[in-house]
Each structure stands twice: as structure tokens, then as C-alpha cells.
Amino acid sequence: MTNPTRQQVINAHGALSSLTRLADNYLSSISDEDGEARQLRQFILRVIPPIPQPTMAEVEWDDDKHYLAEANYPYHGSVIMLSEKDGWIKYFDEREREVYDVLARALTPTGKCYTLTEVQDD
Template sequence: MPNPTRQQIIDAHNALASLVCVVLSNTSDPDEKDWIRTIARALTAALPPKPQSTMAEIEWEDDKHYLAEAEHGAYSGVVMLSKNALSGTVRVLAKIGDINDVRAVEAVELTPTGKRYTLTEVQE
């Protein structure tokens, strides 16, 4: 498999994890369990790294995702604003050149970074 797709990589990691669970549940020998875990680590290391989840795989939660940062291929870092329940697109604030613009992008194109922003009132 020279160029596996993102989904094939995820499926391979999930299949390996399921297989390890089944094999571990069928033995009570501690030495055998250690051996199984060692083999599982070696097989996991041979797989391509598991890709990070995209917003298509994550259920939108306003408290968690409103004003959260995500990576997007075309716009680099964007700030997520809302998700359209009908189309599944996510409205984001993106910096395009010197202009900040609100765009609707496909959820599958967004990978959350874990950063969040908050609005604060400034007294002048």
C-alpha cells in the first residue's frame, strides 16, 4: 500500500486495536500479554501515523468549538465561528492576504489545533 488514503490509515489502526483487544481478552498469562503488547507496538510503529480528527468526525459543541482555532489547507490557521446543521459547512474567520474574511468551508477540511480564543471587553 504505497499511498494509503486517510481512511485506510484510520481503518488499519482501528483494525489493529480491535485485534489486540480480542487477543488480550483470550489469554490470562501475563508474559503472553506483554508479548502481545510488544508485537502491537511494533505493528503500530510500522503503520503510517494516525491522522488527526477533522471537524467532520467531531460533533460541534458551541462551548468547545466557537472561537476555536483550526488548520485549513488553503487558509492556514482559521477561527471557527459556527456550523451549518443543514450543509455541514463551518463558518470560519480566515486571514486572506491583509483581509480578514468570513468563509464557509467543508468540515472535513478543518483540523482543530486545541487553541481557543475569547472575547473580552476593553474599558477605554
């Protein structure tokens, strides 16, 4: 069995949705059976990979949303995004305590955000 690319998985889900819609329209025009195509779709969805999460290359950078937001990076795990410039994202790796640059397509946002707070010394 081959390993489909990210785009192939996205295309397969789109094709399956189109086929389901076409089959539903056809079946409803010839019989009172409803939902047969959707039931078959569920069988197929059980065996194909889920739709991959969008990468930062597919998301427009917004400082309010993405500054100090967490992202997954396959080579470093969870990282904290700092800024974006020309398709490159600067991120902080907590474990290594270093700042790096990476292409936006390598990062998948997790939805988690961090905030900076001032702490008073007693």
C-alpha cells in the same frame, strides 16, 4: 509505497487492535507468556501513520466549544471557526482578514479557543 487514505489508516489501527486482542487471548490460553502480542504491536505502530485527528465533520458543532475555536485548514493553516450550517463552517482567516465558508471535513480542531474582551481606552 502508497499513501493510505485517512480512512485506511483508521481501519488499519482498528484491525491491529483486534489482532492484538485475539493474539493476547490465544497466547494466554496456551502459555504463561504475557505481552508478546503487545510487544509486536509496538513494532508495527512505529511504521504505520498515527491515527488522524477527527475533522469537524466527525464532531457535533457546539457553539460553546467551537465558536472562536482554532482549526487547521490545509490550504490556509490556522483559522478561527465562527459558525456551522448544513455541514459548512464559516471561518475567519487572520492573515487575509477575510471570512470564508468550507466543508466541515476540511477543518481539524486544534483545541485552542479565543475569547473577545472589551478594552477600555485611557
